[in-house]
Structures are given as structure tokens and as C-alpha cells.
Amino acid sequence: SFEGVQTGTGTGQYNGTVPLGTTLSGSTYQLVDGDRAGHRTYDLNQGTSGTGTLFTDDNDVWGDGTQSNRQTAGVDVAFGAAATWDYYKDVYGRNGIRNDGVAAYSRAHYGNNYVNAFWSDSCFCMTYGDGSGNANPLTALDVAAHEMSHGVTSATANLTYSGESGGLNEATSDIFAAAVEFHADLAADVPDYMVGEKIDINGDGTPLRYMDEPSKDGASRDYWSSTLGSVDVHYSSGPANHFFYLLSEGSGAKTVNGVDYDSPTYDGRPVTGIGIDNAQRIWYRALTTYMTSSTNYAGARTATLQAAADLFGAYSPTYLAVADAWAGINVGQ
Ligand code: ASN
Ligand code: ZN
Numbered sequence: 001s002f003e004g005v006q007t008g009t010g011t012g013q014y015n016g017t018v019p020l021g022t023t024l025s026g027s028t029y030q031l032v033d034g035d036r037a038g039h040r041t042y043d044l045n046q047g048t049s050g051t052g053t054l055f056t057d058d059n060d061v062w063g064d065g066t067q068s069n070r071q072t073a074g075v076d077v078a079f080g081a082a083a084t085w086d087y088y089k090d091v092y093g094r095n096g097i098r099n100d101g102v103a104a105y106s107r108a109h110y111g112n113n114y115v116n117a118f119w120s121d122s123c124f125c126m127t128y129g130d131g132s133g134n135a136n137p138l139t140a141l142d143v144a145a146h147e148m149s150h151g152v153t154s155a156t157a158n159l160t161y162s163g164e165s166g167g168l169n170e171a172t173s174d175i176f177a178a179a180v181e182f183h184a185d186l187a188a189d190v191p192d193y194m195v196g197e198k199i200d201i202n203g204d205g206t207p208l209r210y211m212d213e214p215s216k217d218g219a220s221r222d223y224w225s226s227t228l229g230s231v232d233v234h235y236s237s238g239p240a241n242h243f244f245y246l247l248s249e250g251s252g253a254k255t256v257n258g259v260d261y262d263s264p265t266y267d268g269r270p271v272t273g274i275g276i277d278n279a280q281r282i283w284y285r286a287l288t289t290y291m292t293s294s295t296n297y298a299g300a301r302t303a304t305l306q307a308a309a310d311l312f313g314a315y316s317p318t319y320l321a322v323a324d325a326w327a328g329i330n331v332g333q
Contacts, residue, residue, distance in 0.1 A: 080144025
């Protein structure tokens, strides 16, 4: 074969067997995605700084689905970055996290027993731990999409990471994590309205967060209240995640892709869903056009109504559904 952009094949722990953008340099394939601005994926080899070593391979067949194969985590995070890049490109015409055509990079195998993943503006990179016992890596598609979307939020509304704006920042990452799952539509990771359902972070098979009824995690809020800004941003995200679920699928009992949801509303009044395709467009336009660093829940309502008016018309059924979904979480009723 020729030097340059290649399409490899990888088997991840969570994503199944997926195509990978790779680059052939001499006789060695590198996990460098030439189709997506050269996004690079590194093996930190349990280190906690620098970039470790670039993942390389001699036959462009990567990972085997087991965590003991070091490439497996690399496959999942490289695919997650590619799927998220493609989501923003395909749905919004966004050319990378900053819309400047520049790729971030990914680092897998961070530290030991590190049960988290994170985005960093300073390195413009994503980092993934291997989880408890280095056996449950935080490398699933929704985790990658969540972290990469923190970069998009930083580059756009730049929602301050505390108080109500912090909850909206976290919710934005959860919303696009779900949207990326639906866009990628993997057989191995069937799209859902849960976050972290593949990584068994609680050790009992439950997800990290639920969007239909966030309080099912035992900590997240379902509804806005005046004390919302004083809880951790991963819990004050709950009402906005709940808004997004209500707007997408509507209130009450519903089965989506085999998962049963039962989403309540604050005052018991029903909300009719508009579908996730329209709901995600409204959130994206609100985030990138109207929200600012200090936007709170009331401001997010205004921003999404403006976005819905732009996209679907003021007082259109879609616009009115946005108002109903905010009322469903006790905002602006
Ligand atoms: N995984 C977490 C998040 O993206 C990391 C953090 O709390 N900063 O929110
Ligand atoms: Zn986050």
C-alpha cells in the first residue's frame, strides 16, 4: 500500500469492530486520523503527563476487544473522537471543536485505577483513565463525545463551570453525548438517553446518569429550583438533561431502542416530543449563538426559544414544545 491516509480496522471494548482513520509512515501504521485533521491517539502507558507514545501497528488491525490488549482502549477513544468530529461536521457543518479545522488529540491509559476522563483546554486534548482495577476504562462513545463537547462549549458559549452555568455546561456535554450515540448508531452501543451505561462505573451495571429522570442516579436534580446553583455541576445538569429528554421524546412512558423510559414533569402537565434531531439543533444553535459564559437556566430557556424561533418559526408547534419542556422542569411557567 501507499504512504499516507489509510482506513484501518479496530476492535474496541465497547464499540465493537469499527473503521479507524490511520496513517502509514514507512512500514508502520499510526493511529493518526488523516481524514479528520490528523487527530492523534496516544498510549500514556499509566503515566499522567506528556503524551506517552503514539499508538502504532504493523498491519492496520488494531485491538481485540480486551482491555489487556493495550490498543483496545486506543481503538475506542480514536473512534469516539472520529464519531464526534463527524457528528459536528455532518449535522452542523462544524469543522472541528473550534470550527477551525484543527484536531485535538486523545490520551488513553492515564494513571492507575483512574475512574474518570477529562477534557483540557490547555492541551486541547482528551484523557481517559482505565477505571477501577484498570479493567473498566472510561473509553465508551458517550464518554468521548461528552469530553470532546466540553471543548466545543469552551470554544462557543464558554459557560462558566460553576453554579447554574456549570450545570448547563455539563448538560451540554451529556446532550451531545446522547446525540453522538444516535448519530453513530452502533450495534455494539445502541443509542440511548443514559450517560456512561457501558463503563459500569458503579459496579452494578447502572449508568452514570439518566436523562429521562435524572434523580434515578441518587444525586442529580430533576427540576430547577432556587438552590440548583449550589450543587455539583454533574447534578445541576440534571434539569437541563431532563429538558432535553422531554423535548426529544415527550413526557410519560416510552420505549426507545428497547430501553424503557418514564419521564415526569414538574406540574404533571404532558410534554409532546419533537424528536432528537430537532431538539439537538435547537440546543446547538442556542449554545453557539445565544448563550454566554453567565447564562443560567432562565437564560437557557430564552436562548433555546430564540433558536427555535430562528429554525422553526416563533410560536410554531416546535417553538411551543420548547416552552412546554422548560415548564416541565419548572423553568418559566
Ligand atoms: N469527566 C468529568 C467531566 O467531564 C471530569 C470533570 O469532572 N471535570 O465533567
Ligand atoms: Zn463533563
